[in-house]
Amino acid sequence: MTSAPPHREIAVVAFAQTVHRRISDELSEVEMLMPVLHEVLDRTGLKTADIDFTCSGSSDYLAGRAFSFTLALDGVGAWPPISESHVEMDGAWALYEAWTKLLTGDADTALVYAYGKSSPGPVRDVLTRQLDPYYVAPLWPDSVALAALQAQALIDTGAADEPALAAVAARNRENAAANPHAQLRHRVPQGDYLVRPLRTGDCPPIGDGAAAVILAAGDRARALCARPAWIRGIDHRIEAHGLGVRDLTDSPSTRLAAERAGAFARPVDTAELHAPFTAQEIVLRRALRLGDDVTVNPSGGALAAHPIMAAGLIRLGEAAARIHRGASDRALAHATSGPCLQQNLVAVLEGEPR
């Protein structure tokens, strides 16, 4: 089975994000999100009424606020009633839904946003609630513990050791020095074990943040952006939920999504990988066959800022923004969801020749 060729060219034409922070308790979710919505609209000159479709990603579990996504919608100005949808997933999957909506021709423009406030809750424990409720969730295995099992499995294969993990952490956070939105903008000590073999430095910072992008089709995209980031392909794939069924040292779902997105047809110059834990970047680089000539996570990646539910969308936004400003011609963006890279999305973005 092959996907039908896209009938329309669709691009990311604008991207905005918060300055991600450890805690933002002076702001409600909509108060945190709204400036980002305004900024992304301002970049294109569009108003809410010009947006044909709006799609968001968030999870009420993070902050423990029921129906927070409906309150967040207040920041959009959804009156007269707009065409709108929400996914209880990272905003990268909201972008995927918006992309399909534009493909159908029902919409020419879409606003995609995502936000997450991890600061009000015990995020390691909160994430246990996404696990198999019969055999796994009753044991409360936290997100760091599961990532540590994956890291140890990778170390056992000889593909990584603790110094290699530390090097991933250092490189990402050094890259983030150039990213004013990142939460950690410099190298930090690897620190003590959180769950061995992962040290605090191997884990993402906990924080709050939001991001938004605007998609547009064809000539509309060209009118809104000097150099649109064309989505040449996008696909997402999921693996079995049973951790013990999977090979945690590989990411076949990433590889397949990348194949379907056309990532292997030609080399990319940039990759934004959603790897919250150091070992996961090594797994992803291997699955995606990224060579040393590819600039990986120039933004600092998820190790520098990890607003859950937005961190994947930010990878797409960062890759697109790099194309917008001429720093990349062909970029891969990746987002992940679930424990140990269970579900993965890959997009290939290109700028037109300069």
Add this chain to the structure above:
Amino acid sequence: MPEVLKAPLVVEFPFTRSLGPVQSAFLTGLRARVVLGVRTGDGRVLVPPVEYDPVTAEEIRDLTEVAPTGTVTTWAWNHAPRRGQPLTTPFAWVLVRLDGADTALLHALDAPGPDAVHTGMRVRVRWAEQRTGAITDIACFEPYDGDPAGTAGHTGAFEDPVTGIVAPARLDYTYAPGRAQTAYLDALSGRRTVGERCPECRKVYIPPRGACPTCGVATSEQVEVGPRGTVTTFCVVNIKAKNLDIEVPYVYAHIALDGAGLALHGRIGGIPYDEVRMGLRVEPVWTESARHPDHYRPTGEPDADYDTYKELL
């Protein structure tokens, strides 16, 4: 700017879940100290067993007993156990491939320290003393120096099988309402009701949430409203709510406070329930140390004209 308000927020549910036939057999087996796997079409044995083949999606029901002994396939040392985890002392998280199984089960391994754990080490199940038919019937694994334990070839048929589990879940949050609601709550503590006006459509939101949902812009201009208001619509409550000490029937109403752009809701007292009407003028009644008005009562003014509140219905 006032101090940011915060309060503890505990979200707690006992999730009651029914089990499919394979899950039921597996958990009933644990209660009886038997570990069951399920065989896939290509002969692999999955432990823990699932109802559908993760590769082919075929329905699988062929249960087979595996040993309570096995081999660690990966591990992670947890020096600081968290609430709800299998052990309260430091332990290793492990994936264990039980003897006779082709896949691995997640659980805890009780070991003296990380130096005593390695991938490939042999372990066995330590059964919980009280078993109910849950994954926690396995208390944890423990190091085991021996050959695979034998099995009795159990087929997974039990009298009195477990058909459901109750899984308690609790998460502790620190709730912070944000800028606009903090200001609203601060004003309420002085028995004043303060909303925020939209700079574009001029509507005054009570309670304010920080954004005008119509215009999508921040509200910031603070506007005191009330204290008096008008009943725009109401209902008569005839069923007594649990833990609520109010005699039924009583009236619950939408009340447009004077100057507000939308109605809030509250109970109406001080008037027989069957005399409450649209347009009734009311005022808040505070009780000692209350953070919100206890209820609203008639002011005695003439009823408001319908045209004055029809947009607020």
